[in-house]
Amino acid sequence: MTQVKSVVLARRPQGNPVAEDFQVNVSELPPLREGELLCRNHFVSLDAGFRNWMNEGSGDAVLPAMELGAPVIGLVLGEVIASLNPLYAEGDMLMARFAWQTHSISDGNDFIARLPTTLEFDPAAYMGVLGDTGMSAYFGMTDILKPTAKDCVLISGAGGAVGSIAGQLAKTGARVVGLVGSEEKGQWICDVLGYDAAVVRTGADSLSEAISKVCPEGVDAFFDNVGGATLEAAIANMNHRGRMALCGAVSGYGVPAHGPNNLFEIVTKEIRAEGFMTHFRHDRYEEAREALSEGLRSGALASPEYRLKGIDQIGQAYADLFAGRNFGKTVVEL
Numbered sequence: 001m002t003q004v005k006s007v008v009l010a011r012r013p014q015g016n017p018v019a020e021d022f023q024v025n026v027s028e029l030p031p032l033r034e035g036e037l038l039c040r041n042h043f044v045s046l047d048a049g050f051r052n053w054m055n056e057g058s059g060d061a062v063l064p065a066m067e068l069g070a071p072v073i074g075l076v077l078g079e080v081i082a083s084l085n086p087l088y089a090e091g092d093m094l095m096a097r098f099a100w101q102t103h104s105i106s107d108g109n110d111f112i113a114r115l116p117t118t119l120e121f122d123p124a125a126y127m128g129v130l131g132d133t134g135m136s137a138y139f140g141m142t143d144i145l146k147p148t149a150k151d152c153v154l155i156s157g158a159g160g161a162v163g164s165i166a167g168q169l170a171k172t173g174a175r176v177v178g179l180v181g182s183e184e185k186g187q188w189i190c191d192v193l194g195y196d197a198a199v200v201r202t203g204a205d206s207l208s209e210a211i212s213k214v215c216p217e218g219v220d221a222f223f224d225n226v227g228g229a230t231l232e233a234a235i236a237n238m239n240h241r242g243r244m245a246l247c248g249a250v251s252g253y254g255v256p257a258h259g260p261n262n263l264f265e266i267v268t269k270e271i272r273a274e275g276f277m278t279h280f281r282h283d284r285y286e287e288a289r290e291a292l293s294e295g296l297r298s299g300a301l302a303s304p305e306y307r308l309k310g311i312d313q314i315g316q317a318y319a320d321l322f323a324g325r326n327f328g329k330t331v332v333e334l
């Protein structure tokens with residue numbers, strides 16, 4: 001009998017998750033039924049957005065609230081090792097919304113994106129730069145912000161999974177500024193990712209003042225991963241007819257969100273703000289993956305990752321993500 005290791009929600013996180021909110025359980029793999037596929041997972045992607053469904057009663061149109069004691073839902077990369085589903089064959093590589101487990105059984109109705117059977121890049125890249133987070137950077141930049149050489153582009157969560165790719169994609173002649181949680185990460189985004197400057201959100205100045213010192217001509221395009229007070233400070237610094245791509249609001253996941261309290265400035269400055277969800281652009285994954293792959297091939301794109309090993313490290317990796325200890329995409333290799 002094959003054993004499955006699962007990371008379950010041991011208790012509901014209070015505010016930012018900590019490692020003790022999660023626990024590894026071991027169980028026997030049940031036999032495969034008609035219509036099901038069995039996937040051996042090689043990598044787990046740690047994604048801030050899934051925190052939204054860890055609170056009691058937090059279910060919505062995207063996902064039901066996660067249950068206590070049940071495997072935590074997330075994105076994984078794996079290989080089909082047995083299939084009784086005609087659409088999937090042994091050897092198929094998948095990125096799927098399964099759970100934090102060594103093995104997943106699916107009836108094929110989960111969110112599944114098929115990957116090439118032979119992967120050109122390190123598998124972890126298909127969770128990051130070529131996965132949901134890299135594609136979020138791609139869609140936000142190419143579909144919404146469309147930065148030009150005249151722009152000052154500001155990106156929040158600039159050294160994270162989405163931000164690390166968004167910053168590099170914005171370098172089309174624009175001045176690119178990143179918001180980060182520490183001086184060390186600020187230095188890193190400039191040295192490694194090519195950002196022109198960093199705003200450290202934990203400094204003595206208010207966030208709005210800190211942005212205005214680094215962006216004295218104002219901000220033309222804002223890519224937001226953080227929301228709340230960060231979005232408020234960015235709106236205060238936006239130029240007339242600026243654009244904002246709203247990708248996420250990590251500062252308000254699982255905790256009461258602050259503001260923004262200056263939305264009327266969107267009217268007075270004629271700002272265009274557009275939210276987006278990458279999974280609704282499923283039909284364009286190949287286009288996005290190919291454009292990002294070209295950047296990896298040519299060396300134009302770096303794909304930084306914060307990688308831990310072993311299923312017992314998943315809880316810690318998830319806590320690290322919210323504490324800002326990740327530089328780049330957070331993944332756990334199983």
Ligand SMILES: NC(=O)c1ccc[n+]([C@@H]2O[C@H](COP(=O)([O-])OP(=O)(O)OC[C@H]3O[C@@H](n4cnc5c(N)ncnc54)[C@H](OP(=O)(O)O)[C@@H]3O)[C@@H](O)[C@H]2O)c1
Nearest residue numbers: 047048049160161162180181225248249250251277278324
């Ligand atoms: N729209 C979509 O389809 C889509 C898809 C994927 C992800 N997303 C969104 O993209 C964002 C980034 O997600 P990710 O999984 O890639 O995480 P990430 O950016 O790799 O990590 C989150 C980062 O946010 C910063 N942060 C955490 N708490 C914060 C707070 N209270 N205030 C300000 N900054 C804080 C931390 O960096 P510092 O400490 O350095 O600031 C941390 O490293 C999330 O909002 C997520 O929901 C959206």
